[in-house]
Structure formats: C-alpha cells, structure tokens
Amino acid sequence: ETGVTQSPTHLIKTRGQQVTLRCSSQSGHNTVSWYQQALGQGPQFIFQYYREEENGRGNFPPRFSGLQFPNYSSELNVNALELDDSALYLCATQLGGSGTSTDTQYFGPGTRLTVL
Amino acid sequence: QKEVEQDPGPLSVPEGAIVSLNCTYSNSAFQYFMWYRQYSRKGPELLMYTYSSGNKEDGRFTAQVDKSSKYISLFIRDSQPSDSATYLCAMSATGANNLFFGTGTRLTVIP
Numbered sequence: 001e002t003g004v005t006q007s008p009t010h011l012i013k014t015r016g017q018q019v020t021l022r023c024s025s026q027s028g029h030n031t032v033s034w035y036q037q038a039l040g041q042g043p044q045f046i047f048q049y050y051r052e053e054e055n056g057r058g059n060f061p062p063r064f065s066g067l068q069f070p071n072y073s074s075e076l077n078v079n080a081l082e083l084d085d086s087a088l089y090l091c092a093t094q095l096g097g098s099g100t101s102t103d104t105q106y107f108g109p110g111t112r113l114t115v116l
Numbered sequence: 117q118k119e120v121e122q123d124p125g126p127l128s129v130p131e132g133a134i135v136s137l138n139c140t141y142s143n144s145a146f147q148y149f150m151w152y153r154q155y156s157r158k159g160p161e162l163l164m165y166t167y168s169s170g171n172k173e174d175g176r177f178t179a180q181v182d183k184s185s186k187y188i189s190l191f192i193r194d195s196q197p198s199d200s201a202t203y204l205c206a207m208s209a210t211g212a213n214n215l216f217f218g219t220g221t222r223l224t225v226i227p
Contacts (some may be wrong), residue, residue, distance in 0.1 A: 002159070002161075041219050042218050042219045043215075045216075048213045055213055056212075105215065107159035
C-alpha cells in the first residue's frame, strides 16, 4: 500500500457538468501530481502542485484545475465535462523534495470517471 | 510521434518463462527511467528505477537502458501468474516535474 487514497472510486456524470476528485496522501508528501489515464493508454500528466502552488502543467485546458491543502490532501476539478474526459484519474505524491520527478512518485488507486 | 512508444501486447507466456518488455523514446533529454506495474483497477506501482544508461537488477527483475539507441527493457525471469498485469515504462528529464508514460504492455502468465 502506498498510503495514497482517492475518492470517489467511481463516478458517472453527464456532459457539461462539473466534477471534483479528491486525493489524500501521507504526512510529508508535499508534492502531488495528477494524471489522466484513458482506456488502453498510459497516464498523461495534467499538473503538479508543490506546497499549495501549481508547479507545472501538461497539455490540458484551463477547465482542469486543482487545489492542494496544508493537510496533504488535494483536489482535481474539471468543468464543462466532455465525453473524452472519461478516464481513470490518478494522483501521485512525492515525499518532500522540490517536486522533480527524480523523487519516487506513489500512485493512488484512481477514480474512474464516466461522462455520458 | 509519441515521445514514448511501447508495444501494447497483449503478451501471454507460460509460467517460468523469461519475459522481455521494451520501450523506445525520442527525447534525448530523458535521464530517468522507470517501470511500473499496474494491476486491474489499481494505480501504478513502481518496480524499477534507473538513472542514465546501464543495468539494474532486483530479484527476478532486470532493467536495461541503452541511451544511444533510446531503448529500455525490463526482463522478468521465472515468470509467475502473479506477474500478470500491465507494465508501463515511464521516463523524465533532469529537473522536470512530470513523467512520460508508454501505453503499457498487458502481460498474462499462464499456470
């Protein structure tokens, strides 16, 4: 077990709605990254937060946004959901460090989002 | 062209076989190379972590990196049914904060 939890496990939404996904990690893991994994694909980097500030972003539109809280939890928010947003959303946390990928990333089990 | 290419398989082998999984990449800035294992309905779990070129061994697993060919491999010896999973290669550049993943290879080890 990585000590990284995500909620909810599954979620079904309709196109145009908004969704909030949550991630909780171990104490000291002050870097969190979010990834989108479409069916049959590898995870794609959405963005990273380090000490509650965005610390890098992948090729995702602004309707994907995030928050990180002092208690080592974080949120991924997606507005105006589209059918292509259907995927497994993974968060990955790192112990301390500067947020670079040289630190081991511990993944949560993911939230499976279905957009109808 | 994707930055990381990985044969999606699926790959089926008998128990005890040696498994070879491979990825190629195009970005010469990549210095850190990882292999993750992902069971169905679970998040990826780090198996092997290698910096730059060379080999690294951990039990039945061996990771190889050939930066001159932009090619990485994971070998699994004496494969077990419990090794059945999707194997993802991932890599990153120095100072980068994100990982680039392959599509994953689905492996089934048949008892």
